[in-house]
Amino acid sequence: xxxxxxxxxxxxxxxxxxxxxxxxxxxxxxxxxxxxxxxxxxxxxxxxxxxxxxxxxxxxxxxxxxxxxxxxxxxxxxxxxxxxxxxxxxxxxxxxxxxxxxxxxxxxxxxxxxxxxxxxxxxxxxxxxxxxxxxxxxxx
Numbered sequence: 001x002x003x004x005x006x007x008x009x010x011x012x013x014x015x016x017x018x019x020x021x022x023x024x025x026x027x028x029x030x031x032x033x034x035x036x037x038x039x040x041x042x043x044x045x046x047x048x049x050x051x052x053x054x055x056x057x058x059x060x061x062x063x064x065x066x067x068x069x070x071x072x073x074x075x076x077x078x079x080x081x082x083x084x085x086x087x088x089x090x091x092x093x094x095x096x097x098x099x100x101x102x103x104x105x106x107x108x109x110x111x112x113x114x115x116x117x118x119x120x121x122x123x124x125x126x127x128x129x130x131x132x133x134x135x136x137x138x139x140x
Contacts, residue, residue: 014054018061021048036071036137043068050128058131064088066124072117072140075110077133082107086125091117115140 023046044065051059072091087103093116094100100108110116112135
């Protein structure tokens with residue numbers, strides 16, 4: 001039996017104006033470790049929580065300074081990370097635990113539960129992360 005396409009109209013559409021969304025106070029989603037939050041504040045990392053569950057998605061836009069390092073950690077759910085500009089090295093995310101270098105326009109999907117760390121390049125990095133859950137962060 002073939003499945004008929006749905007003729008139902010979506011119940012809602014959501015619009016988010018980037019310029020209208022303020023930078024967050026660096027508090028995490030469900031549970032960002034305090035040491036990560038304090039480091040971010042001290043070193044000038046910033047984040048906007050763009051989508052907060054609408055349509056089943058969560059999206060953050062982050063801006064990290066040059067040479068910024070995010071300690072090894074994992075999230076409870078998979079995430080898609082897309083570099084808007086700048087770049088970074090994702091440590092341990094390649095085949096056999098090799099590093100992956102991301103440049104402007106590159107993307108990487110990191111599965112939930114996978115431990116990794118990130119070091120920004122000399123230009124820093126602006127990037128978006130998209131998840132299907134407001135995922136917690138755990139350090140190693």
